[in-house]
Amino acid sequence: MNKDQVLEIMKSKMIDILPDLTAEQIHREASMKDLGANSIDRFDIISDTMDELNIKIPLLQFGSLKNIGEVVDFLHENL
Amino acid sequence: MKIYNGATGWRFEDFRPVTVTGMGVLSAAASGIEAFGRSLKEGRSGIGYLQGLTYPDGQPLIGAELREEGLQESFRRYEGDLSRNAGRLFRISGKSVKASALAGAEAWQQAKLNVSRPEAERIGLIIAGSNISPAVSYAAMMECGHQLELLHPRYALNYMDTHQLGVLSEMFGIQGEGATIGGASASGNAAVLRAAQLIQLGIVDVCMVIGPLADLSPLELQGFLNIGAYGGRSFHDAPAAACRPFDSRHEGFIFGQASACLILEGADSAQARQVEVLATIAGGAAALDGHSLSDPSEDGQVRTMEQALRTAGIAPSVIDYINAHGTSTPLGDVTELKSISRVFGGQLSHIRLNSTKALTGHCLYAAGVVEAVATILQLQGDFLHPLPSLEDPISREHYFASSLAEPAEFTYGLSNSYGFGGINTSIIIRKGAS
Numbered sequence: 001m002n003k004d005q006v007l008e009i010m011k012s013k014m015i016d017i018l019p020d021l022t023a024e025q026i027h028r029e030a031s032m033k034d035l036g037a038n039s040i041d042r043f044d045i046i047s048d049t050m051d052e053l054n055i056k057i058p059l060l061q062f063g064s065l066k067n068i069g070e071v072v073d074f075l076h077e078n079l
Numbered sequence: 080m081k082i083y084n085g086a087t088g089w090r091f092e093d094f095r096p097v098t099v100t101g102m103g104v105l106s107a108a109a110s111g112i113e114a115f116g117r118s119l120k121e122g123r124s125g126i127g128y129l130q131g132l133t134y135p136d137g138q139p140l141i142g143a144e145l146r147e148e149g150l151q152e153s154f155r156r157y158e159g160d161l162s163r164n165a166g167r168l169f170r171i172s173g174k175s176v177k178a179s180a181l182a183g184a185e186a187w188q189q190a191k192l193n194v195s196r197p198e199a200e201r202i203g204l205i206i207a208g209s210n211i212s213p214a215v216s217y218a219a220m221m222e223c224g225h226q227l228e229l230l231h232p233r234y235a236l237n238y239m240d241t242h243q244l245g246v247l248s249e250m251f252g253i254q255g256e257g258a259t260i261g262g263a264s265a266s267g268n269a270a271v272l273r274a275a276q277l278i279q280l281g282i283v284d285v286c287m288v289i290g291p292l293a294d295l296s297p298l299e300l301q302g303f304l305n306i307g308a309y310g311g312r313s314f315h316d317a318p319a320a321a322c323r324p325f326d327s328r329h330e331g332f333i334f335g336q337a338s339a340c341l342i343l344e345g346a347d348s349a350q351a352r353q354v355e356v357l358a359t360i361a362g363g364a365a366a367l368d369g370h371s372l373s374d375p376s377e378d379g380q381v382r383t384m385e386q387a388l389r390t391a392g393i394a395p396s397v398i399d400y401i402n403a404h405g406t407s408t409p410l411g412d413v414t415e416l417k418s419i420s421r422v423f424g425g426q427l428s429h430i431r432l433n434s435t436k437a438l439t440g441h442c443l444y445a446a447g448v449v450e451a452v453a454t455i456l457q458l459q460g461d462f463l464h465p466l467p468s469l470e471d472p473i474s475r476e477h478y479f480a481s482s483l484a485e486p487a488e489f490t491y492g493l494s495n496s497y498g499f500g501g502i503n504t505s506i507i508i509r510k511g512a513s
Contacts, residue, residue: 016167017167019163019164019167039232040232040233040236043231043232044171044391045294047231056226056229058226058228058229059231059232060228
């Protein structure tokens with residue numbers, strides 16, 4: 001699976017949790033926080049994405065990541 | 080206004096009348112008020128086997144389990160009436176919260192609160208019970224094992240009973256007073272009493288009372304087995320016959336899962352909104368025995384029923400029907416019948432008596448609310464639901480329900496709920512408006 005596919009999965013999870021978002025708004029440079037995701041939403045998005053990718057990483061390790069692109073890269077590294 | 084009159088406590092008629100304008104229920108045997116009413120009339124039990132749990136001899140544990148499948152679909156029809164994210168909140172919630180939301184939504188609709196309602200600050204929310212969903216903690220422990228850092232952060236929110244308050248208040252847009260009211264197996268009645276007080280005191284105009292489904296883990300059920308409180312060992316092949324309140328072959332309680340909701344409303348508010356009044360909460364009382372064990376106390380039960388009658392301002396002879404606590408526990412059943420005899424003495428030959436637990440199992444925190452719903456359905460529908468498992472009554476003095484539904488015209492019903500820790504409660508419900 002490549003990074004674009006990971007991003008697509010994450011997009012679908014984000015829209016599920018934040019139905020006001022459109023797919024176009026969600027790109028590598030955007031931050032989940034700026035798109036309106038609160039801290040619990042952000043954990044839910046990452047957790048739901050990991051479930052689909054069938055990986056388990058402690059959520060605290062995502063704390064320092066700045067934007068969606070860095071989250072996607074980190075998930076991809078751990079596939 | 081005189082509100083305190085010494086030893087008699089408070090009289091309901093001195094306060095704003097408290098009516099019931101909506102009901103909802105979800106049980107193992109039936110989903111929705113109409114289906115539940117039919118299941119009561121038919122004496123249909125929801126008791127089968129609990130998945131994955133066993134008696135010490137390895138036989139599957141008997142109980143009434145509510146299946147989670149299909150709940151999301153059932154909720155869809157209510158989503159349009161609720162907050163925008165109600166659907167997602169429902170989806171990410173545990174089974175007990177889901178069941179609460181469904182029962183709540185049905186009652187909300189019946190009370191026409193989806194059409195017109197007081198301001199959000201005038202609506203209260205009371206959730207019955209404490210330690211409602213230990214299965215949530217058990218499942219998290221099983222999933223994380225020794226790697227606790229994998230625990231989902233949401234756990235910090237949803238292990239608490241008050242999570243139900245948060246989710247339901249968000250779904251229904253409730254902003255008045257809210258709390259969980261714990262009273263072990265008496266929680267449901269305790270919650271009805273607390274909600275009634277909120278309305279009587281004018282703190283809210285409408286109060287949603289939720290009897291939540293108890294989502295127990297194997298630990299709690301094993302605890303009940305080990306303390307000797309759980310029944311059903313002689314009924315491996317006939318689970319529906321395992322819960323037999325007041326029958327000589329009663330062996331202990333049988334766990335049941337259900338959620339129920341009552342919408343309580345000040346009579347003035349119900350009239351202003353022009354909604355049908357289903358019943359009136361005419362009285363009720365709660366009292367402690369002053370002991371910490373599981374044994375029932377005749378004195379405590381008598382005191383509580385007598386106090387409930389006083390709060391309703393009625394004589395024992397006015398009660399037509401008793402929805403007993405009746406858990407199918409030998410000591411509990413005998414004690415309650417003795418208490419009823421002491422309070423109702425010469426009236427026993429006309430007071431009809433049954434226990435809804437015969438059909439639903441013991442719904443723990445929800446029991447009082449489920450049984451209030453069952454009482455109101457019988458008052459409204461002019462029937463007495465059967466006790467199919469009552470073959471050899473332990474008393475010849477009491478006028479029990481029979482194996483088939485009977486026509487009956489009741490005006491006043493009394494419903495008892497008792498909890499471990501010496502917690503006694505009785506509520507009195509009157510048919511229709513006061």
